[in-house]
Amino acid sequence: GAVVSQHPSWVICKSGTSVKIECRSLDFQATTMFWYRQFPKQSLMLMATSNEGSKATYEQGVEKDKFLINHASLTLSTLTVTSAHPEDSSFYICSATRTSGKNIQYFGAGTRLSVL
Amino acid sequence: RKEVEQDPGPFNVPEGATVAFNCTYSNSASQSFFWYRQDCRKEPKLLMSVYSSGNEDGRFTAQLNRASQYISLLIRDSKLSDSATYLCAVNIFAGNQFYFGTGTSLTVIP
DSSP: OOSEEEEOSEEEEOTTOOEEEEEEESSSOOSEEEEEEEOTTSOOEEEEEEETTSOOEEOTTOOTTTEEEEEEETTEEEEEETTOOGGGOEEEEEEEEEEESEEEEEEOOOEEEEEO | OOSEEEOOOOEEEETTOOEEEEEEESOTTOOEEEEEEEOTTSOOEEEEEEOTTOEEETTEEEEEETTTTEEEEEEOSOOGGGOEEEEEEEEEGGGTEEEEOOOEEEEEEO
């Protein structure tokens, strides 16, 4: 079964609104979660590393004020796309690392965001 | 330079064929290596980890070549259900960062 839950799975919103996406680790504590974005027929692009209890680490070119990340507990990280625009339409996927010998990443089911 | 390079394909092969994918990585400090499978509009799912000595899981064999900094995935006796995009992933422990290749598209044809 799923070890990482992501919600919602699909969002359609008007331009200018903010959208929050939740990522939960279901049966383990995740001190680190990751947020990715994937455009059609392209690879996963790491946006930021979410650290529990501290500020997220953003990849170069990703606006931290545009993509707000909060990792308030060991099982929950949220990504808020603020003032979304059509160019933000994409597939957003979170993942969490379960440390058990090897650092294996488990992914949430992803959130398909469509901004009109 | 990208952390991970992967031939995007597409690879179109007949059922029963053997197909191999390669993936190169640039950071010699990379510690862990994985192959993921991603179906259309779905999240990636772990296919297998890649161990230094190479490892096999049924029809799938993964190899790691640290000297040349590449990993490979071999699929034998391809099935229609193997059609998907295969992503390689590399973990650099220092920053706990994972980098993914662009993915290789595989279509198995009846």
